[in-house]
Amino acid sequence: MSGDFSDFTGSDKGTNIKIAIFGVGLIGGSLALCFKGKPGFEVVGHSVNPASAEKYVARGVVDWATTSIAEAAKDADFLFLCVPVGRLEDYVDELSQLPLKPGCIISDVGSTKASVVRHAGKLSLQGAVFIGGHPMAGSERSGVEAASLHLLENAFYVLTPTDATPVEAVNKLEQLLKWTKAHIVKTDAVQHDDIVGAISHLPHMIAVALVNQIAGYNETNELYQMLAAGGFRDITRIAASDPLIWRDILLNNREVMLKLIEDWQGEMERFSALLEQGDGDGVAEQFRKAGHFRSQLPERRKGMITSIYECYMDVPDHPGIIGKIATELGQAKINLSNLQIIESREDVPGILRLSFRQQDDLDKAISLLTSLNYSVHF
Ligand SMILES: NC(=O)C1=CN([C@@H]2O[C@H](COP(=O)(O)OP(=O)(O)OC[C@H]3O[C@@H](n4cnc5c(N)ncnc54)[C@H](O)[C@@H]3O)[C@@H](O)[C@H]2O)C=CC1
C-alpha cells in the first residue's frame, strides 16, 4: 500500500470499509467526521443509549447508529473504542466474545494505554488485532456537539503496538488514520503513560487544585473571583474538563500520578525554601530555567493543552474597534473561532486575542491585519 491516503478507500477496491465507533463523543465524533462521506466508507456509531444513537445520525456524524454492540461490530474492518478509559477493557471483553471479521483492527482512543494494551494482549480476539491509540488533541469540551472534522488535524496521534502486533495491521491502521491528518508516533504503552501523565494528566490535576484553592479563598472574599480574569482563566481552562472522563484517566494512571505528585511537591518545596531564605537569585533562576525549556517547545503545534491557533493585537480602546476588526476578517473570509479582550481600560491600549481553528486562517489574519497597520503579536 502506498503512502497516499487516497489509496485507502473502499471504492478503490470495489468494497465497503466499515468503521464502527463505540462512544461518539468529542473524540469518537471527531474521528467519525474524518471518515464519513469518504468513498466506500461506511461509518456506524454505537451508544448504549437509544437517544444518543439517534442524535449521532441526526447531527450527520455517522451514517447510521445502533445500540447493539454485535450489530455495530458485525463485518467491521476497523473498530474504535472511544468511551471513558474505565470502560475500555469491558468493551474489549465484549468484542472478544463476538464473531468479528477476520483481520479486523480494534483500536481505542483512551488517554492511558498500558492497562488496555496489557488486557487486550491476554485475550484471544478471534482473528482481530488490537492496537492501542491516543490522539493527542482535544479540549475541555465533551460530547458529540463538540466534535470537529479538524480536531485532530496536525496533532500527534500515538499508537502503541507491541512486539506481537503484526506490522501489516499497524500499517493498515496508519493508512486509515491519514484521513485525520494527524502525525502518527509509535511508542511503548508504559512509556506513553509516563510521558502523557507528566505533560497532560499532571497539568489537569494542578489546574483543578489551583481553581479549588482560589475557590476556597473566594468563600470569604468574592474579590478573588472578580479579579481572577485573564491569565488565571487561561491557565485553568482545562480545569473545566469532564469530571468522569478525568476520574477514569487519573485512577487508571494512578501509580504514575502518585510519583508525579511527589515530584511536584518537591518543586513547590524548592520554591518554599528559596522564599524562606529570601534567595531572589534562586527564584529568578527558576524562572530562567523554565523560560529556557519553554522557549524550546514546538511553536504553535496543535497538541495537548493547546489546540487553537492564536494571535494578539494591541487595540486602542475606542467604540467599534472590535466590530471593525471582526468585519475585516469576515470580508476576507477568514474564520475566526473566538475573540477576547484581555485588558481594556480607558486610554490604555487593550489586548485582543484572536483564535482560529486552523493554521491557514491564523496566517491569513496575521498578514491582513499587519497590512492594515495593526500591531499583531504571535
Ligand atoms: N477529552 C479529550 O480532550 C480527549 C479524550 N481522550 C479519550 O477519549 C475517550 C473519550 O473521551 P471524550 O470523547 O472526551 O468524551 P465524551 O464524553 O465526549 O465522549 C464519551 C463517549 O462515551 C460514551 N460514554 C460515556 N460514559 C459511558 C459509559 N459508562 N459506558 C459506555 N459509554 C459511555 C458517551 O455517551 C460518549 O459517546 C476517553 O477515553 C478519553 O480519555 C483522548 C484524547 C483527548
Ligand SMILES: O=C(O)C(=O)Cc1ccc(O)cc1
Ligand atoms: O484541552 C486540552 O488542551 C487538552 O489537553 C485536551 C486533552 C485531554 C486529554 C487527552 O488525552 C489529550 C488532550
